[in-house]
Amino acid sequence: MKMSGDLAQTPRSLLVCDQSNFLDEKNRLSSQVEQLHFNYKVSVLLPECDSTPSHLDAVLNSFSSFYLIRELPIYELLNKHFLETAVYQGSVYGVSYRTRIDEDNCVALMPNGHLCLSLDKDSFELLGVEGKPSRFNHRTNCRFVVSVDLTDSSMAPGGRGHQRLLTGLRSRLQMKCDFLLSxxxxxxxxxxxxxxxxxxxxHRPEISSHTLTDLSCPALLTSGLQSCDPHSFLEWIGAVDARVSCDNSSSSFLSSLVCPEPKTTVSRALSVSVRGLLLPQDVHRLIQQLRCYLEQPRLESWVSLTVHGFVDSPVSWGGNEHGVLRGGENFYSLLMFHDNTYRLHLATGAHDTCPP
Known part of the structure; x- marks a missing residue:
């Protein structure tokens, strides 16, 4: 039987691995966390634990609220009062909600004040402002990206650049969408x-947790950390978060995933996740609390944290364009140890540039 082209060819993916120490002044973790702006899910795995420690629970419950605005006209993001009270005064995170990056017009407002519009060809021509073809066009230019710095002097309210974009969004394109904002x-x-x-x-971020028993884990405290294939480790972490068994028993046809060798078994583990429009600042506070957690004596001396970016965000890492064809992955997984060392995996799918 002949396989179709789509099934026969494995899509390209990008994975960057970084190993460092929290105490090393040259470690880049903080900047890497900040560069994934639009996070929808954070998952934490705590071995030999069956309930969320109080200080971690407090951090999770203090994640910032966010707002869902229905049918927001995008020209409102150029409103003078909004620019002066929000965009110029701090970090605004905004992304269109339930829009598909490969089919719909999508919008992102980044914390540095950059507005990114990912538009189909007809919408781009209607808007009438400068842009560039999407990096992910295949044969013809059917998709375009418009990126403007709202903090630049040329985009000051009343200025030429501001007025041109405002007129395009309000009078010609008249773009509206549901919008998440924080x-x-x-x-x-x-x-x-x-x-x-x-x-x-x-909305408040939604927190959920469940306890796992007799969990097979890679032997992370041995040389297995060095020899464990990063892709296999990420598959295992993803399977645990999705509650997919890695036993690969002969009676199961649902999954062929296995725990990487060498492996060990922990009697219990706690998986905690939080969902919403999650800010990098809150993720950073969680990482700091996990470091404190690791300082306490315990049977296991590692924890993992995985952060997923929105699949259909117009941008992924930093201001880099994000695209979806098959998966749309943009995430990182942080493996932390009691001696302040860590291992960071940054991953994207076929339609992204290399993570930082």
């Missing part, structure tokens, strides 16, 4: 004027 450090106060004009709702 602001650090001002929170909702700086967004109230914008929110008051539309149908909106405030």
């Amino acid at each position: 602001h650090h450090p001002g929170g909702g106060a700086s967004l109230q004027a914008l929110l008051s004009r539309y149908d909106w709702s405030e």
Whole structure:
């Protein structure tokens, strides 16, 4: 039987591995965490633990709220009051919700004040501003990217650049979409004027947890850490988070995943996840608390944290364009040890540039 081209060819993926120490002044972890702006899920795996420690629970429950604005006209992001009270005063995180990067018009407002529009050809021509063809066009230029720095003097309210984009979004393209929005450090106060004009709702990140028993794990405290294939390790972490068995028993046809060798078994483990529009600042605080957690005497001396970016965000790492054909992955997994060393895996799918 002949396989189709799509099934016969494994899609390309990118994986960067970084090994360092939290105490090393040259470690790049903080900047790497900050560069994945739009996070929708954070998962933590705690071996030999069956309930969330109180200090970790407090951090998870203090993750920033975010807002869902329904049918937001995108030209509102150019509003003078919004720019002055939010964009110029802190870090605004905004991304279109339930739009598909390979089919729909998508928007992202990044914390550095850059506005990114990923548009189909007809919408781009209607907008009438400068842009560039998407990196992920195949044969013809059917998709375009418009990126503007709202903090630049040329985009000051009333200026030529600002007026041109405002007219394009308000009069020609008239683009609307559901929009997720959060602001650090001002929170909702700086967004109230914008929110008051539309149908909106405030949301807290959703926290869930479950306990695992007799979990097979890679022998991370031995030389197995060095010899364990990164792809196999990430498959195992993903399977644990998705509650997919890695036993690969002969009676099961659901999964052929196995725990990487050499392996060991922990009697119990706690898997905790939080979902929403999650800010890098909150992820960073969680990492610091996990470091404190590792300082306590315990049977196991490692924890893992995995952060997933939105599949359909127009950007992935930093301001790099994000694209989806098969998977849309953009995530990182951090493996932390009691001696302050860590191993970081940064991954993207076929349609992204290399992670930082």
